[in-house]
Amino acid sequence: MLNKYPLWKYLMLIVAVVIGFLYATPNLYPEDPAIQVSGVRSAVVDNSTLDKVRAALSQDKVQAKSVSVENGLLLARFSNTDSQLKAQEAITKALGDNYSVALNLAPSTPAWLRDIDANPMKLGLDLRGGVHFLMQVDMPEAINKADDSLESDLRTGLREEKVRYTxxxxxxxxxxxxxxxxxxxxDNAEAYLKKNDGSDYQxxxxxxxxxxxxxxxxVKEIQNYALTQNITVIRNRVNSLGVAEALVQRQGTDRILVELPGVQDAAQAKRALGGTATLEFHMVDTEHDVAEAVAGHVPPGSVLYKDRSGRPVLVKKRIMLTGEHIQDAQSGFDEYQRPQINIKLDSEGGDLMSRATKDNIGKPMATVMVEYRPTDKKGPDGKPTLKKDVEVIQVATIQARLGRSFRVTGIGSTQEAHWLAEQISSGALMAPIQIVEERTVGPSLGAQNIKDGMNSLIYGSVAILIFMAIYYRAFGLVANLALVMNVILIVGIMSLIPGATLTLPGIAGIVLTVGMSVDANVLIFERIREELRDGVGVQKAIHNGYANAFSTIADANITTMITAFILFGIGSGPVKGFAVTLGIGILTSMFTAIVGTRAVINLVYGGRRVEKLSI
Structure with missing residues (x-):
């Protein structure tokens, strides 16, 4: 029978619409201005921190919607930005420098929606506000580290081959x-080097x-590896900040783009991202006098560091192992319940540590923490400078040959062991990074962008709704219903897909697909009108209208979808945002304009004797 859908098609349509509406619903709940508190170095966030924050807010008469501690972070929500800014001052004063107090935006989605993983659509930096960093990797330092590694490998390799060098x-x-x-x-050295390094060195x-x-x-391989490794480290660092849908991606040959939506405090973000701690292992120089080194007579093959108590420690300049080989680091306790870090190396790191310690049993080895921190000073080139902090955290005697797993003791406290383990686990920077561009997008600007974008969507949609209702009458109302459902499905799918982010160009993509959705209905309705003018019956006219217009609609949408794929593949940032919403909009518009309107029209007119259509 013409124009009759089976039950399963109606059920499919209902399920799709209900799921789309359900996952679009969280976008009706606005984000709360919030304060996020996290510990710095050895400080931890616990119930005592919660009590201090509540007391500080009460003393300054700042009303908070809620204050809670989850996963080692404290989150305080407020009703407006004025209360948020006032609360930041009060909390910073109460907690001091041991805690990071950052402005943030927190979703207010009800718990029943979060339980089904229904969350608001992720908004880009231009809509939500936040901070934007462009970081440059210090490639000369990456090459310098590679040279250090080469020198060490040469000494070890020639020694193992029993080749004597001066x-x-x-x-x-x-x-x-x-x-x-x-x-x-x-001759022996030349043969060895050509065998092992002939493809990488002249x-x-x-x-x-x-x-x-x-x-x-x-050289290019080293630079690419340094950039890739630093991107991984920064991603881990961003994850520890708890920033949702942050963007960390490569920009050119030596730069990294970082966008943190919702983060309003650029200084806090810089401190969190700029300093990354890692470990180095050196043999202690027991052959020379430490007092002479302190007086300025440091041996050529050694370097003078200090431990956390300020005592000088003379160590060999040669690095036995760097943090890039650390696969995992977990804080724990030794047999005397003292804090320690359990370290697991990769296979290459295990071999390096085994070779380095087999001939040094009974000798002291120093565990050195190295951390690069950004400063407010700028170098001759105008770029921010980095400060290298080096501290000996442990000097221990090698009791046996070490392998892939070992432990580091002598940590000051449990909190510090936990902090250092997190720092090490995030990875070692292959080369220092410098922030060469910094931009903050305020939440008010993001809100204005959302308002302008939504106004363009509303005004365009209202104009289309009025036109369709007047020009196509009852069929126009059906198209309008499909248009509304199309927008709901786009928002629902954007909210459901991990990693999909709505930007201002993305709103433009939604507006474009709204017009395309109506365009499909216009083709269908005009086909139906032609059939009616040719004297075809009502049921046959509806059937032929949808059947004959489908190929034209499919061709137009397929070519547009190909364009969306190309834009997504070669574009970046806003261009990708536009391509994502355009691609999703094409699929949903075809579904609602063809399947959705046909289902409603079949339900109203199908299987009935109809003399005239309101079209």
Whole structure:
């Protein structure tokens, strides 16, 4: 029978609409201005912190909607930004420098919606406000670290091959010169180097000296690895901030773009992202006098550091192991209930540690914490400078040959062990980073963008609704119903898809798909009118109208979908936001304009004797 849908199609349509409406609902609940408190270094957020915050708010007569502690973070919600800013001052004064007190925006979605993973649509920086950083990786330092590693590997490798050399020195970045004792050792060294490093270095021999020059391909590989590794570290650091839907992506050959929607305090974000702690392991220099090193006579192969008590410690300059080989770090307790960090290395790190410790049993080894922190000072090039903090956290005697798993003791407190484990687990920066561009988008500007975008959507939709109702009468009302459901489905799907973020161009994409949705109905309705003018019966006219218009609608939407895929593939930022909403809108508009309107029209007119259509 013409124009009759089976029951399963109506059920499918109802389920789709209900799910779309359910997951679009959280967007009706506005975000609350909030204060997020997290611990710095050894400080932790617990119930005592909660009591201090409540007391500070009460003393300054700041009314909070709620104050709670979850997952080691304290979140205080307020009804307006004035209370939020006043509360920040009060909380900062009460807690001091041991805590990070950051402005934020917190969703107010009801618990019953959160239980089914129904959350508000993720908004981009231009709509929600937040902070934008463009970070530059210090590539010369990455090359310098690679040179340190090469020098260490050369010494170890030649020693294992029993090749005698008189010196290994760095000529320039990426260029190393090895001087051998005699021609026989030079022959053996040349053979060894060509076998192990021939593809990565140009090897030139001049008598008993061999020069290794890093190839351009190897330099590019080191730079790409440094950039990729730093992106991973920053992503881990952003996750520890608890920022939802943050953007961390590569920008060019040596820069990283970071966008933190909802974060209003750029200074707090800089402190959290800019400093990353890692560990280095050095042998302690027991052959030279520490007092002479303190007096300024530091041996060439050693470096003078201090422990947390301020006592000088003379260690070998050669690094046995760096933090890049640490696979996992967990805080815990030793047999005397003293805090410690249990470290697990990757396979390469385990081999390095095993080789380094097998010949040093009974000798002291120093565990050194290295952390780069951003400063307010700028260098000659106008870029912010970084401060390198180095501290010896432990000096222990090697009791046995170490492997992939071992522990670090001597940590000051449980909180510090937990903090350091988190820092190490996030990864080691291959090279320091500098913030070369910083931009803050205020929530008021984001709110204005949302208002302007929504107004454009509302005005355009109302104009289309009025036109369709007047021009196509009852069929126009059906198209209007489909149009409303189309917008609800777009919002619901955008809220449901992980990683989908709505930007201002994304709102433009929704407005465009609203017009495309109506365009499909216009084609269908005009086809039905043509059939009626040709004298075809009502039921046959409805059937032919949908059947004949489908190919035209499908062709137009397929070509537009291809365009959306191309924009998403080659675009970035706002262009991708537009492509996402455009692609989702094409699918939902075809569903509502064809399946949705057909279902309603079949329900009203299908299987009945109808003399005239209101179209």
């Amino acid at each position: 010196g290994i020195r760095r000529v320039s970045p990426g260029k190393m010169k090895v001087t051998l004792r005699d021609s026989e050792n030079a 090897i030139e021999r001049d008598g008993n000296s061999i020069t290794l020059t890093r190839t351009p391909a190897k």
